[in-house]
Amino acid sequence: MKTEPIKQKLFVILAALSALPCFSAIIIGSPTTSWIPITYGANVPDPVEDQQTGLVSGDLVGDTNHPAFYSQFDDAGTPSLTDGTLAFRVRLNSIKNESKRDFDYNLFIGIDADQNGSLDLFLGVDNNPNGSGQLAIWDPGPGLNDGPSSTTIVSPPLMTFAEAAGTNYHFALVDSILDPSATSYDLDGAGKTDAFISFSFDFGFIVNLLSASSISIDQTSGMNYVMATATQDNSLNMDINGIDGGIDSALTFEELGASSDALSATGHSVPEPAVMTLIGIGGLSLMISKHLRSNRIYG
Ligand SMILES: [Ca+2]
Ligand SMILES: [Ca+2]
Numbered sequence: 001m002k003t004e005p006i007k008q009k010l011f012v013i014l015a016a017l018s019a020l021p022c023f024s025a026i027i028i029g030s031p032t033t034s035w036i037p038i039t040y041g042a043n044v045p046d047p048v049e050d051q052q053t054g055l056v057s058g059d060l061v062g063d064t065n066h067p068a069f070y071s072q073f074d075d076a077g078t079p080s081l082t083d084g085t086l087a088f089r090v091r092l093n094s095i096k097n098e099s100k101r102d103f104d105y106n107l108f109i110g111i112d113a114d115q116n117g118s119l120d121l122f123l124g125v126d127n128n129p130n131g132s133g134q135l136a137i138w139d140p141g142p143g144l145n146d147g148p149s150s151t152t153i154v155s156p157p158l159m160t161f162a163e164a165a166g167t168n169y170h171f172a173l174v175d176s177i178l179d180p181s182a183t184s185y186d187l188d189g190a191g192k193t194d195a196f197i198s199f200s201f202d203f204g205f206i207v208n209l210l211s212a213s214s215i216s217i218d219q220t221s222g223m224n225y226v227m228a229t230a231t232q233d234n235s236l237n238m239d240i241n242g243i244d245g246g247i248d249s250a251l252t253f254e255e256l257g258a259s260s261d262a263l264s265a266t267g268h269s270v271p272e273p274a275v276m277t278l279i280g281i282g283g284l285s286l287m288i289s290k291h292l293r294s295n296r297i298y299g
């Protein structure tokens with residue numbers, strides 16, 4: 001009988017398979033422990049009650065212990081670096097009408113995918129005052145898109161996707177299950193519980209649309225994000241994450257501090273291109289000095 005070696009081989013194969021990283025699809029309503037905060041240097045996003053439209057439920061809120069903005073990535077378990085799902089979560093002041101549990105606004109995430117200061121694509125939530133709507137990806141338009149005053153989001157969106165609650169869309173009051181480490185569920189302190197809006201996009205669409213603008217990225221590429229709420233789908237007119245007010249500022253997002261630290265889709269910090277250049281120059285000068293020293297010693 002030769003069953004024993006086969007069993008052993010099977011055991012080895014199963015052991016090898018179980019040792020592979022475990023890939024699981026994103027659970028859009030998962031606790032914050034499954035999400036990675038998107039940071040803004042030393043800034044603590046986002047000041048409370050700095051939204052500019054009188055509609056407090058569109059106010060982005062966060063503090064040192066309660067991030068206003070998160071991402072999560074699922075790479076689909078394939079070797080490809082350009083597929084998978086990229087999800088975002090945003091903390092808001094409140095739900096306008098708690099009995100309806102609707103998000104009644106637009107929410108934009110501008111992506112600076114080549115890290116030159118200009119936003120190359122916008123994606124987010126395209127809801128109306130009745131709370132219904134869609135997920136969308138917008139063309140940035142002809143403006144520089146490097147600051148609030150030069151942003152030219154094009155309406156209607158390039159692409160739209162139906163919101164499927166529990167699959168690619170989730171809107172709920174913050175509680176101890178969604179945010180296990182929270183010490184407050186009302187960061188603005190005005191008496192209404194904060195809310196999380198979470199949504200996801202096929203990463204391949206983002207890669208392909210950027211590629212059409214001659215920007216090549218994969219899941220390891222560093223990107224800077226600008227995130228804002230709005231009452232219309234072509235301007236950042238409500239609350240820009242990371243800064244106090246600023247919707248009409250003539251400064252750039254970088255000058256304002258509204259551009260996030262560079263993060264890959266997979267959620268890893270990536271040095272800015274300028275830093276990489278410095279590291280490159282530093283490494284080169286180190287190599288030259290080593291070479292000169294070795295020439296002095298042995299030459
Ligand atoms: Ca705010
Ligand atoms: Ca750019």
Ligand SMILES: [Ca+2]
Nearest residue numbers: 093192193194
């Ligand atoms: Ca609140």
